[in-house]
Amino acid sequence: MNEELFQYIDGEMNEDERKAFEIKLSKDEILRSEYQTYQEINKNLKADNVELDDNYYAEVISKFRIRSKAEKRRTGLVPKLAYAALAVVFILTSTLIYNTLSESPKTNDITAEMSIEELNNTLSAYYGNDITEEEMNSVETELNKNLAENILVDPSDSTSYDLIADANYSSILNNINDEEADIIYKELINKQFLGD
Amino acid sequence: MTDKNAQDFDLVKDFLAGNEGAFNQLVKKYHQKIYWHARQMTGNHLDADEILQEVLLVIYKKLNKFKFESSLYTWIYRITATRSLNLIKRRNIKRIFSLSDFDDNRIRKEDEIVKGIENKEKLEKLDKVLKKLPLKQREVFVLRNFEELSYEEISKITNKSVGGLKANYFHALSKVTELMK
Numbered sequence: 001m002n003e004e005l006f007q008y009i010d011g012e013m014n015e016d017e018r019k020a021f022e023i024k025l026s027k028d029e030i031l032r033s034e035y036q037t038y039q040e041i042n043k044n045l046k047a048d049n050v051e052l053d054d055n056y057y058a059e060v061i062s063k064f065r066i067r068s069k070a071e072k073r074r075t076g077l078v079p080k081l082a083y084a085a086l087a088v089v090f091i092l093t094s095t096l097i098y099n100t101l102s103e104s105p106k107t108n109d110i111t112a113e114m115s116i117e118e119l120n121n122t123l124s125a126y127y128g129n130d131i132t133e134e135e136m137n138s139v140e141t142e143l144n145k146n147l148a149e150n151i152l153v154d155p156s157d158s159t160s161y162d163l164i165a166d167a168n169y170s171s172i173l174n175n176i177n178d179e180e181a182d183i184i185y186k187e188l189i190n191k192q193f194l195g196d
Numbered sequence: 197m198t199d200k201n202a203q204d205f206d207l208v209k210d211f212l213a214g215n216e217g218a219f220n221q222l223v224k225k226y227h228q229k230i231y232w233h234a235r236q237m238t239g240n241h242l243d244a245d246e247i248l249q250e251v252l253l254v255i256y257k258k259l260n261k262f263k264f265e266s267s268l269y270t271w272i273y274r275i276t277a278t279r280s281l282n283l284i285k286r287r288n289i290k291r292i293f294s295l296s297d298f299d300d301n302r303i304r305k306e307d308e309i310v311k312g313i314e315n316k317e318k319l320e321k322l323d324k325v326l327k328k329l330p331l332k333q334r335e336v337f338v339l340r341n342f343e344e345l346s347y348e349e350i351s352k353i354t355n356k357s358v359g360g361l362k363a364n365y366f367h368a369l370s371k372v373t374e375l376m377k
Contacts, residue, residue, distance in 0.1 A: 001370040010340075010365065038369075041376040042341070051315065052228060060227050060245075061220060064252045071253060 005035060204268035208259055223252060230276050236338040237280035239323035247279045254279070273343070274353045277335065284331060325375050333368035336361050
């Protein structure tokens with residue numbers, strides 16, 4: 001897009017600039033065509049005039065009241081799951097990096113950054129090129145055990161141990177909060193798994 | 197203080213004094229704006245609906261911390277923008293680990309909340325185009341183009357510099373124009 005046209009559309013021109021540009025617009029056919037295309041597109045894009053069903057408000061309120069009540073009943077176990085999510089994603093990320101770069105000379109550098117040696121040993125032992133479902137389950141069990149015993153919780157807190165041991169990655173990731181999602185996301189961007 | 201702000205502030209005060217009906221009125225007033233912002237950011241109904249619920253819960257819990265310094269509208273937008281970005285981030289994290297339960301067919305069916313075939317087609321096109329924009333560009337494009345906020349307002353919501361926002365909006369607008377041609 002022409003930068004001048006952008007400034008005009010964006011309302012970033014002062015009075016004089018705007019007038020001068022409008023004269024230019026009236027004379028330059030290509031520029032005018034680009035402006036008309038933008039106007040047409042913008043008209044089609046605007047969702048303001050897309051109406052929502054009349055019942056949607058009632059549905060929203062009703063759903064909110066149910067959730068609000070459920071929220072009040074939530075136990076204190078969820079934050080522990082959220083911490084688990086951080087650790088699990090760290091492990092998964094490390095694993096992914098390890099697998100992706102196992103042939104690369106960078107591998108040593110990356111694995112050297114990993115803080116839990118035991119997990120590295122476990123991962124390198126289990127993760128080959130063709131990992132079976134059974135092996136994956138075995139790794140998950142090992143990881144969950146490590147999480148519970150070494151990283152996350154007080155070993156005397158058996159409730160949270162069971163909770164973590166029983167959880168699968170998907171359910172844990174469903175419970176991460178915004179702050180943790182942000183940390184994980186930044187970590188994944190740093191590791192170049194996601195575009196910024 | 198504008199009339200609109202004064203009305204909002206009265207509703208907030210009523211709610212904080214124990215009138216639940218005042219909260220319902222706030223929901224009635226803002227649910228569509230929250231929904232559309234979330235919808236434009238995520239590109240589907242189910243996520244937008246989820247974000248709307250999350251935002252309402254945050255508002256409900258945190259209205260007692262509202263300082264009556266900014267407009268309620270800006271405060272709600274900041275929550276909505278943050279929640280939308282974080283949901284997209286969570287989706288991306290799940291996608292990386294192949295844990296996504298994203299189901300296009302299910303989402304399409306939920307679009308029944310929108311009236312009329314023409315609107316549905318329009319929305320589908322909008323969703324597709326916006327999804328092709330990187331997150332930063334999508335955010336500024338939605339806030340600038342649809343919500344018509346100033347760069348200064350967007351900067352307050354996103355904590356990003358005005359210069360960076362302008363550059364992102366320029367790239368977003370160029371890309372959208374190209375995609376829609």
